[in-house]
Each structure stands twice: as structure tokens, then as C-alpha cells.
């Protein structure tokens with residue numbers, strides 16, 4: 092499979108290059124030249140297949156030309172050592188729990204898959220240069236990537252995160268690991284971290300000094316595997332007899348997760364329509380209403396992993412539908428919620444159903460409550476375990492969310508990070524000394 096850039100000004104790349112480079116030379120995002128449809132027989136039997144088996148079929152369609160199939164199966168099965176169940180919350184609303192992985196959030200799948208795929212390519216190449224992964228995080232990306240890559244030989248990871256803007260529980264998941272993981276604490280907001288990473292990739296001197304690659308949701312190896320979730324959601328809903336008019340609702344920040352769902356749709360996944368649920372960062376919501384995409388600085392909210400003012404993957408969605416606002420708005424609708432509304436949703440849902448939502452999942456749940464039509468069944472992604480946002484959830488619901496042991500283990504570790512300004516010259520200097 093070949094990959095082109097959404098900016099249309101970079102050479103066509105193969106999968107290996109797209110994964111290693113992350114971003115194309117013209118700062119565009121890589122897109123597969125072709126999206127293969129899966130055969131009807133696959134969807135006929137999908138309800139009887141396991142998550143792992145479904146995922147292997149989807150992965151083969153995307154990556155089968157470029158990765159040895161036995162190795163690919165190994166990568167998929169190593170990545171998905173946990174389930175992603177669909178849980179009924181009320182009426183026709185179901186939660187797709189994407190938080191049963193190592194760091195209790197959905198990014199675990201893309202992160203682990205990418206780490207293993209990169210390792211596969213490094214081994215194939217037989218070179219011994221260290222590969223350096225740079226990743227900007229507003230919270231959950233950092234923990235997922237750090238844990239996905241932890242101990243993977245030949246790769247060093249730098250996690251850039253905004254000082255004071257991620258929860259203590261999130262922070263400990265990438266600052267306490269040591270080994271091949273370095274946490275960089277940036278005096279700025281998430282968009283500053285992302286800008287530092289993007290500038291580093293464009294800097295010739297730095298690229299001569301060290302081999303750099305990204306692991307943000309822009310990387311094809313990170314965002315595409317998230318499509319596995321949606322095929323599994325369809326399979327489990329089909330088994331319940333609820334898949335005929337299926338609506339998928341994705342709480343969105345950088346729009347990688349929903350973008351993967353849309354790729355699944357292009358592969359033939361029978362979903363009727365999609366909803367992108369936002370917090371107060373409403374750039375995409377506004378685009379749907381007006382047809383104008385106007386990025387703005389991110390604002391801090393309760394659902395902080397969605398605090399993105401200029402979602403990178405918008406470029407992919409725009410490209411996927413031929414830059415047509417009409418096509419985009421007819422398949423995807425939007426929703427936006429303030430922190431007050433998020434609190435209210437969490438309280439109401441808990442009182443009514445006993446289901447504990449985290450602030451991100453709450454946006455998804457509420458968008459279905461508000462937007463589901465007669466006859467439709469809706470699945471929203473519960474993108475993180477509520478314990479990852481324990482202080483907030485406990486405070487809002489007046490309960491004591493139990494911390495799973497996996498999370499408690501991180502919290503016992505010692506925090507280590509490198510302080511950094513938001514100036515690229517400082518960051519560059521630091522990297523040149525490594």
C-alpha cells in the first residue's frame with residue numbers, strides 16, 4: 092500500500108516510511124491511496140468472531156501487503172490482550188468500553204501496535220541506529236505511548252506534556268517508567284507541545300543528528316488500528332440484534348479515533364451515521380454548522396484529553412470526503428458540551444442507571460441522549476476508565492471510584508521529568524545534547 096500526503100506536495104511513501112516519518116515532508120498527513128472493502132462474508136459471520144480475529148482481518152486489509160502475515164498476526168494478538176466489550180447503559184444506548192488495556196484508555200491499542208510495527212521494520216532493516224519517538228500529549232497519549240514502547244529495544248521515547256495541565260494520575264503513567272522513556276515537562280499548553288514536535292521533524296540539523304519519528308495520532312500506525320474497535324462494536328451489537336441502524340458516537344479531541352471509525356465505514360462497516368462529541372473546544376462542531384474550519388487556541392476543560400483547538404486529523408477527514416462539507420455533514424453530526432453540562436450528564440446518568448461515566452465518555456453519552464432518532468441504536472465510546480480522572484469523578488458524583496491495581500502500581504513510582512520552555516530553540520538544544 093502506498094501513502095500520499097493530505098497537502099499533496101510530498102513524494103508517495105510506503106508503509107515503512109509513513110510510520111517512521113509520521114508526518115510527510117510538506118507537513119501533510121499520510122493517507123492510504125486505497126481503502127480496501129472487506130467482503131460481505133466477513134460481515135455475515137462477524138458476530139461469531141473474537142475481537143482479535145476481527146482485528147486481524149481488518150489489519151490484513153490495511154497492512155497485509157507490507158507486513159508478513161504471520162508477523163502481523165503476532166502484532167495484532169500481542170496488542171489486543173484484553174477485551175473491548177459493549178455494555179448497555181439504558182434504552183438504545185450502549186457504552187463501548189475502550190479502557191481495558193494496560194493504561195486504561197483507548198490509545199493503548201494504537202500505541203502498542205505502532206511500537207510492535209516499528210520494531211518489525213527496524214529488525215527488517217537490520218540497522219542499529221537508535222530510533223527516537225517524539226510524542227506530544229494532553230494526557231492519555233503520553234501514558235499509552237510510553238507503556239506501548241516501554242522496553243522495546245532500539246527505540247527511545249520523549250513524551251512532551253503541558254506542565255500542570257494533566258492529572259496526577261495521568262502524569263505518573265509516563266513520568267515513572269524510566270528505561271527508554273523520558274518525560275519532558277513543557278511550560279505551555281498542549282498546542283505548544285505539538286508545535287515543538289512538529290518543528291523538530293522539520294529541522295534539518297536535528298534530523299541529521301538523530302533519527303526522529305512521531306507517535307501522535309497523526310501516525311498511520313497509531314490511528315488506523317483504532318478501526319478494530321468499531322468492527323468489534325458492530326459485531327457485538329449485531330449479536331444483540333441491534334446493528335441495523337447503528338449510530339457510532341466518538342468523544343473527539345484530535346479526531347484520530349473517529350477518523351479510524353470513518354476508515355472502517357469506508358471499508359464497508361455498516362454504520363448508519365456518526366456523531367463527533369466535543370467538549371467546549373468546538374472547532375469541528377462549528378465547521379459542521381458553517382462549512383468554515385477556523386482553528387483557535389484550545390481551552391482547558393474537565394475532559395482534558397479532548398482540549399484541542401486545531402485537530403490534526405481534520406485534514407484526513409476533509410480529504411477522505413473529497414473536501415466536501417456536504418458529504419461530511421451528511422454522515423457526521425456534532426455536539427459540544429460545557430463543563431457544567433458534563434457534570435450534569437455524569438450525575439444524571441449515574442442516578443438513573445448506576446453507570447459511572449468519565450468526563451470524556453460523558454460527552455459521547457449525552458450526544459446520544461440528545462441526538463439519537465427513533466429506531467436507531469447508539470454506541471458511544473467510553474474512552475477512559477473513570478479512575479483515570481478519579482479526583483473529578485469522585486467530586487462530581489460523591490463516590491469513591493476504585494483504583495484498579497494496574498493504575499495503583501504507577502502511582503507508587505517516582506516522578507522524573509526534564510523541565511522545558513515552549514521555545515523550539517531550547518528543545519532543539521536539549522535534543523542535540525542527547
Ligand SMILES: *Cc1c(COP(=O)(O)O)cnc(C)c1O
Nearest residue numbers: 231344345346347348396474475
Ligand atoms: C485522546 C482521548 C480522546 C480524544 O481522542 P482523539 O483521537 O484525539 O479524538 C478522548 N478521550 C480520551 C480519554 C482520550 O485519551
